[in-house]
Amino acid sequence: MPKLDARQLAQRIDTVLDILVAGDDTSAINNLEILKAELLAQASGEEDSSSSQPKSPWEI
Numbered sequence: 001m002p003k004l005d006a007r008q009l010a011q012r013i014d015t016v017l018d019i020l021v022a023g024d025d026t027s028a029i030n031n032l033e034i035l036k037a038e039l040l041a042q043a044s045g046e047e048d049s050s051s052s053q054p055k056s057p058w059e060i
Contacts, residue, residue, distance in 0.1 A: 004042065007033075 012035055019028040 003041075 012031075015029050016028050016035070019031065
């Protein structure tokens with residue numbers, strides 16, 4: 001299981017905060033749901049290790 005990258009997590013949280021400040025609550029909620037799903041998958045070991053580059057499903 002890959003290690004949790006605290007810097008990447010902080011950057012993604014910053015992105016959600018920027019979206020909230022911009023007033024797009026729906027996108028911020030969607031991005032939080034994506035982040036939550038990824039963290040839960042990583043915690044349960046379901047993360048696909050065959051992908052060398054992480055996908056970026058983020059909305060802006």
